[in-house]
Amino acid sequence: MDGQQRLTSLYALFNGHPPPFYEGEKLFFDIFFNLDTEEFVYYMEKKMKGNVEWIPVTEFLKFGDVGKYIASTSDTTRTYYSENLTKLIKLNEIRNYSYYLTEISELNIDEVVTIFNLVNSSGTPLSKADLALAHICSYWPEARDVLKNAQQKFSNYYFDFGLDFLTICISAVSVQSVLFERSFYSAPIGLIKKSWSEVETILEYIINVLRNDAYIDSSDSLKTPFALIPIVYYLAKNAGTFRSENDKKVAIFWMFNALMWGRYSGRTYQTLQQDIVNIKNSNKIEHLIEVLRRMRGGRLEVGADDLVSEGTTSRFFPMTYIVARSKGAVDWFNGMKLYGKNLGTKYKIHTHHIFPQSLLYKHKFKSSDRQDVRKVNEIANLAFITQEANLKISNKDPLDYLKAVKEKYPSALKHQFMPDEKYWSVDSYEDFLLQRRKQIAEVINKFLKKLIQGEEILSPLTTEEIIDAGENEMTEFKSSLRWDYRQNTINKVMEYSCLKTIAGFLNFNGGILIIGVEDKGRILGLSKDYESLGKSDRDGFELHLTNKVNDAFGKEFRKYIHISFENTKNGEVCLVRLDPSKSPVFMKNNGLKEFYIRSGNSTQVLDVEETTEYIKGHWD
Numbered sequence: 001m002d003g004q005q006r007l008t009s010l011y012a013l014f015n016g017h018p019p020p021f022y023e024g025e026k027l028f029f030d031i032f033f034n035l036d037t038e039e040f041v042y043y044m045e046k047k048m049k050g051n052v053e054w055i056p057v058t059e060f061l062k063f064g065d066v067g068k069y070i071a072s073t074s075d076t077t078r079t080y081y082s083e084n085l086t087k088l089i090k091l092n093e094i095r096n097y098s099y100y101l102t103e104i105s106e107l108n109i110d111e112v113v114t115i116f117n118l119v120n121s122s123g124t125p126l127s128k129a130d131l132a133l134a135h136i137c138s139y140w141p142e143a144r145d146v147l148k149n150a151q152q153k154f155s156n157y158y159f160d161f162g163l164d165f166l167t168i169c170i171s172a173v174s175v176q177s178v179l180f181e182r183s184f185y186s187a188p189i190g191l192i193k194k195s196w197s198e199v200e201t202i203l204e205y206i207i208n209v210l211r212n213d214a215y216i217d218s219s220d221s222l223k224t225p226f227a228l229i230p231i232v233y234y235l236a237k238n239a240g241t242f243r244s245e246n247d248k249k250v251a252i253f254w255m256f257n258a259l260m261w262g263r264y265s266g267r268t269y270q271t272l273q274q275d276i277v278n279i280k281n282s283n284k285i286e287h288l289i290e291v292l293r294r295m296r297g298g299r300l301e302v303g304a305d306d307l308v309s310e311g312t313t314s315r316f317f318p319m320t321y322i323v324a325r326s327k328g329a330v331d332w333f334n335g336m337k338l339y340g341k342n343l344g345t346k347y348k349i350h351t352h353h354i355f356p357q358s359l360l361y362k363h364k365f366k367s368s369d370r371q372d373v374r375k376v377n378e379i380a381n382l383a384f385i386t387q388e389a390n391l392k393i394s395n396k397d398p399l400d401y402l403k404a405v406k407e408k409y410p411s412a413l414k415h416q417f418m419p420d421e422k423y424w425s426v427d428s429y430e431d432f433l434l435q436r437r438k439q440i441a442e443v444i445n446k447f448l449k450k451l452i453q454g455e456e457i458l459s460p461l462t463t464e465e466i467i468d469a470g471e472n473e474m475t476e477f478k479s480s481l482r483w484d485y486r487q488n489t490i491n492k493v494m495e496y497s498c499l500k501t502i503a504g505f506l507n508f509n510g511g512i513l514i515i516g517v518e519d520k521g522r523i524l525g526l527s528k529d530y531e532s533l534g535k536s537d538r539d540g541f542e543l544h545l546t547n548k549v550n551d552a553f554g555k556e557f558r559k560y561i562h563i564s565f566e567n568t569k570n571g572e573v574c575l576v577r578l579d580p581s582k583s584p585v586f587m588k589n590n591g592l593k594e595f596y597i598r599s600g601n602s603t604q605v606l607d608v609e610e611t612t613e614y615i616k617g618h619w620d
Helices: 004-015 057-063 066-071 075-083 085-096 109-119 128-139 143-155 163-175 189-213 225-237 245-260 268-282 285-295 317-326 357-363 370-376 387-393 398-408 426-449 463-469 492-506 527-531 538-553 555-560 608-618
Strands: 031-034 040-042 054-056 349-353 382-386 475-478 511-515 561-568 571-578 587-589 592-599 602-606
Touching: 004 057, 031 057, 054 057, 057 066, 057 085, 066 075, 066 085, 075 085, 128 143, 128 163, 128 189, 143 163, 143 189, 163 189, 163 225, 163 268, 189 225, 189 245, 225 245, 225 268, 225 285, 245 285, 245 317, 245 426, 268 285, 317 382, 317 426, 349 387, 357 370, 357 426, 382 387, 463 475, 463 511, 463 561, 475 492, 492 511, 492 538, 492 571, 492 587, 492 592, 492 602, 527 538, 538 555, 538 561, 538 571, 538 587, 555 561, 592 608, 602 608
Parallel strands: 475 511
Antiparallel strands: 031 040, 031 054, 349 382, 511 571, 561 571, 587 592, 592 602
16 A cells, blocks of 8 residues: 555566556656666666666666676676676665565455545545455456556547446446445456456447437436446346336436436445345346435425526536437527537537526626526526537527527427527516426426336325335434424424434435424324414424524525425424535534534434545535
C-alpha cells in the first residue's frame, strides 16, 4: 500500500518497462550511473554518448553478473571497468537489497481503503474497486489492458464505462457480491477470467438494447451506470439474454425508475448488494421494482411537482430527452431527428432555453437570486435542438420564433411537450412552466406504462398496504406529531423525533414517515394532535408541521418534502413522503446543527468526523 510507486520504479529499472498492471503517465527509466561521481541521471546524449564513465543501469542489471557485463565491452572500456570493479559490484548489489513487508490481516477492505486515502490525501482517492482490480492484475497481469481494450470498444459506440464499473460487474457475476469481501479475493483467477468474458458479451448486448429499445444513444443519458449492474447479473444468470420481450421491457422499466428516483445515490455498494441478492433469490426483475416502490413510499409515477426547480443536473433531465426521442422529436429548424451523436459539430444536440435566459433576466427575474436562476433554468424551460438551430434562435422571444417552427414542422413542438400558444409570452412564463411540467410528467408516465403489462406496478401502494408491511429502512411510524399518549399532554420532544426522522430520510435515499400510527402498526389517528393546535383541523396541522420543517431545515429543502393526509378505516393519518436531498441537510436544534441519517429501521445522529465521511461517500 505504501511505497508502491517506489517498488514500481525499481521494477521498471530492472526490467526496462513498467509492470503490466501499471496505469499512469508514461515511465522513462532510461537511468545512467556515473562511475566517477556515483550519481544517477536520466540519459543525456551530448553528455553521455561514447563516455565510458556512464553506465546504462537497466542494461547492466539485466546481465545479472558483473564479470559477464565487463566481458561484453571493448578492450579500452574493459580496462576502465576493471579499475572501477568495486563500484560496479556495489551497483550490482542493488538487486540483493531486502524489502520488508508488513501484513495487517485484521482490517477489512473498507478500513484499508480509508487508511490509504488518509495516507495519500493529496493523490487520487482509492476505491474498493481499484483495490480489487489491483488484486486481479497480480494474478492476471494483462487484465488492465484487456479491460481497457473493452473500454475503448464500448466508447466507440458512445458508452464510457470506467474500470471500477467493469470490476464491480466482474465481482457480481463471479461471486454474486459487489462488496469485495473474502469470497472475491479467494476466487480462482480462472473464474475471474470466465466472468469477465461473460460480462463483456453481456455489456455488448445491453448497449444494443439501450440503443434500440430504450432510446439511450450514449452513457450521457445514464446518471449512473451502476443501474446496469443488477441487469448484468440477471443476464448472467439467464444465459446472457432476456427470457422474453416482456422480460426485457420490465428490466428497462426498472432501470429508468432506478435512475429517476436515485436508487444508487448513496450507500452504492450496499444498495447494489441488496439488489444482487434479491435477483439471486428470486431471478425476477419485478422484485427489484417492488423494492423501489416501497423505497418511494408506494409511488413511482412522476408528478409535476417533482420537476419544480429541477435543471440539467436533475435525474429527470435525461428522461425528458429519452421520451422526446421516443415521440419522434425533431430539430425545430432542419427537421432532423434527435440523436445525441450526430455527425458534425453543428448537428450535435444542444440544450436550448425556450425562453432565453437574457430575456427572462431582463424582464422578469434577477440573475443574483438563486431561486430565480433555478426557475430560468428549469427542465420545463429546456428543449433539445441542434447547435445550428440554437445559434439561429439566439435570444429571440418565443413569440417571434415558435410560430415559424409550428408552421414548418407542425408536430415538432408537440413532440417536445410545448403548451398552447397562449403561454408563449414572457408575462405568462410561470404558467408556461406549470403547464409544461404537467405535460412532461404525463408523457414520462405514459412512456413507462407502455413498457409493462398492466398498470399495477406503477399504481401506488395504499396506505393500509404500507402500514401492513411494517417499519423498515424506508418507512417509519410515529404515534403523533406533538401529543404524548403516555403522559396525556403536549410534548415537543415528539416534534423533535419527527423532524429527526425527516432529516434521516432526506440524507439517505428518501422514504415515508406516517404520523398517527404506533410502532407496531396500530392506527391512532390525528385527533389528539388536532386538539393540541390553535386551529384544530387538518389545515392547522399541516401549517404547524410546515413551519417546523422550514425552521429546522430551511425553506430550500421544502421541495423534497411532500405532506398529504388519508382517511383509513381506523382513522386519519398524515403521510410525509421524503425525496433524497441533492445536498446535505443539517437540522437546527437549540442553536446547534445536527446531522442525521437512516440506518436500518432507525434514525441515527453522526458526529463531525462521521458526518464528513458520510457526505464524501453519499454526494458527488
